[in-house]
Amino acid sequence: MTIKRQHVVKDFFPEAEALRTAYDGKVKNAYQQTVQWQYFCEPQMYTYLRTVPQQLFPEALWTRFTRHLKQWCIDHLGMLPTGAPNFHLMVNGCMLGMHSDFQNGTWGFVYSLTRWQARRFAGGETLLMRDGVPSYKKHHVQREVLYELVPAEFNQLLLFDDRIVHGTQAIEGSMDPLQARIALVGHLRATSPVVSGALDAAATRRVVLDFHRALAETARPHKEVQGVMSFRLSVNADGGVASVDVLTDNFVIPQSGHAPDDEVAAVRTLVLDAAAKLRFPDAGGPSKVTAAVLLPLPDLRPIEISIPHAGRPERLRESLKAQLKEGEALGFQVDVQGDSFAVREPLAGTIRIEGQRIVAAFDPPMWVPSQRDQFQAALNEKLGMLARYGG
Template sequence: MVDDFLPLDAAEAMRLDIDTHFGNYGSHRPETHQVWNYWFVPGLYAYLRTTPEKLIRPDRVESFMQVLRRWSAAALGLQEVTWPYLSLYVSGCRQNLHNDSANGRFAFVYSLTRDRRMTSGGETLVLNEGDLFRNNVATAQNAAGFYTSIEPRFNRLVVFDDRMPHGVERVDGSMNPVEGRFVMHGHIRDRGAIVSGALTEQQVGAVVMEALIDFSAGALSRIRLYHGPVVFRLFIGANGVVKSCAVLLDRVTATDANDTGWPKMLSNLIAKFTALKFPEGSGETTVTQPVLMGTSLFRPDH
């Protein structure tokens, strides 16, 4: 969760575009204001969504996306961010619990909801990790013991693992759209290595590909027991030797709750990357390398 994600003037400018869109009701026409898809799935979804540039100036949306891409690359090591939806929740709108395991690695939710509003609800709900039954058999719990509830504060970015069950608390109160819950949301995915410095992506990719093929051949039966992304950050000297290898992100989960083998496999991967020899370059190179467990470690798009 990142509060004050954008400079305040940038966030306010996007919100002003929304307010302006709804501000002059007498000017509304089907070709300019009937822009919403009512996303209704019985027992699951009920809210309005559209592409944000229908309400917000396109250059402002693109500026937001540039900031989000930079943040994602630095914080998560993942550089592909899907173009967002802009969603509106007025009274009665909600999302029941679901996951998005097939859509990405992480979900992002960026709020343009006014902190002062005439509605209640609209919190993002994310189930806590672990066995919620066995972890609480002897302890009385309420909502906070089972899930995290995140208020849609203005200019707040929320990012969570797409595999986690999540939803949106029902909104109650005003039907006035400017009083509702406005969020831009989408998914963050892996799209290969992020390379900066002397070496090219092609030079780095050839070495990493060979290493992952070799590692996969020796650990294929174990690799299938795990699921999720792990991201490494390598610092490579001008002589092509890896100076350090750190884990930037580890969201790997064992498919068997009793399995304890992932730390050893992770240690082996770190050792594999640390021992790599890259081509010599004119200077140092930084490589941020995602590795996705639960599928081929060396897909062509990685």
């Protein structure tokens, strides 16, 4: 299965009823409710309430959900969530106006806990605009010709290309939070190549980076093609590629969108042929490699940050360990290796506390420039705070 534009997964999480029960328990009694809601209102654009899911769900249950989501995304998309999703509560009058999210991720997702079949409101569907320009030669153009509506069914995961103009139909009906449209909303994007099996991860990432650099030249004539393809390579023990399985493919050109196009097909073939010819180091056993390609190819230089500090390196290391253990401050998955921190997510890299500076280096990501800039700015800020107050 290759996901190209949008995809719906029914019965996504085995413990959906437990999530819903936890939510109901938090909101059913107005006099006992302790959830801190943010009323997010941008007039004529957005109106809804949101909170962090940790306020609603028991820690162990929420951990199981996030692990399930992450593993499913790696297995089926070769992507990872960009962070914890927001929990949206939408009652009468709430809506999300038409917008796109290409700066936030590659794919958007909506995981619904709404009792859709028993709802007491109208609206609430996710609206996805169709590709192309409407034909004004037709007598009347409306609704399904222009867009598709996806109901927020209970325990359903909806995925869609984050570039698609989308929104949520205005809610008309109940003000009761037990009868509301409720969902977890977030974004997915590529991570550094993921390796399972005998191959060395660092050596594998070097091969994939060289593959990206070569594609930057061969794909240069196809400047109109935009999007991300993720794929999983089956690699033999001798380093040759046995097969290439495409997981997601949202390559498009502006003129035709997701409709079939000869230039898009040519670029797709170019990428897959190059991937099939890759040679990895002899590893003595088979491996799987999950990777992605963004077109146009982004900046292929590593992300490198150096922050001076005047603190004690050992105290800074302990402070950084505490932040990384909490998981909230930097959003990284790490392995502590002596005086260094080897980062696995959201990108492969390292953070080192040296005598007079904090040094971070990460693989070049398959992200649009704004996503890279946001990551680098946030990391600069966090490491700068560590340098000032952690030592």
